[in-house]
Amino acid sequence: MTSAHIPGLTALTLGTSPLGRDTVPGSAAEDEAVATAIALLRSGDFVDTANMYAGGRSEEVLGIALGELGAEEREEAANRIITKVDRDLETGVLDGDRVRRSYEESLTRLGLDRVRYLHLHDPYLTPFAEASGAGGSIEAMVSLREEGLTDVIGIAAGRVPVVAQYVATGAFDLLLLHNRLTLVDQSATGLMTEAKDRGMTVFNAAPFGGDLLAKGSVAGTSYAYRPVSDELRAWTARAEEVVARHGVPLAAVALQFSLRSELVDSTVVGISSPARLDEARALAAWAIPDAVWGEIEELGAAPTPVHDEREPVL
Structure with missing residues (x-):
């Protein structure tokens, strides 16, 4: 994979939002999380984390894992870490000062002096006028790069109308959107196209939409943190019939829908264990007959539960 901004970018980027969740330092659960982190860091793939993931434990566990690597291996792995600055979880503030504090917190947890790739994450609680004004988060992100x-630097969030404002500034090198370019929802297409035209590197996260496209139409699955309607469950069941006729799993088709897109430079997949990493690699390598894509398209547009234009910004 080639990228003007990230040399050697891998087709899969390994997401760590659950890494270390509900673990405490020195526990057996933390040891298990560190073992997963070491596997991710040694995978050769890029690794995606954030200040807020697992209440900061994701970065802390990655920092412990980095400390267990040899010097050369540690440096190489550190160069493949992408993190994100986040709002203050108590106050909701994400201004320029908070951007710098968030970054400093992340570096402390990771045990690093700097990371090469940094996103502004989920700026939903900050009016764009404040984010783009003097002392705002955009100015701070640009300053971190200039210094x-x-x-x-990148912008990482989900709601397309919100993210579009940040892309339009021309300040950012990277775009990360989630749950908006999948078998079920392609509402990111226009914004990703604009980002590519601007020369940005594009990440597509959550290709399974949560668990709907991983587990299928069974009861209890969700899409983009939303309940699945009867209509969407029925559409998914028809998609399962298509892939079953060709002997391929729905999850492989869902993942490769993103991997084969010309709009996507890297697909972010959440990884919670070494076994999950092996599973993701197997799904990415699964041979999918060309006919599958045509038959999925013939099902028509899925009744997506995502309607960003109807949702409040705050």
């Missing part, structure tokens, strides 16, 4: 404290 050499990071190399590449």
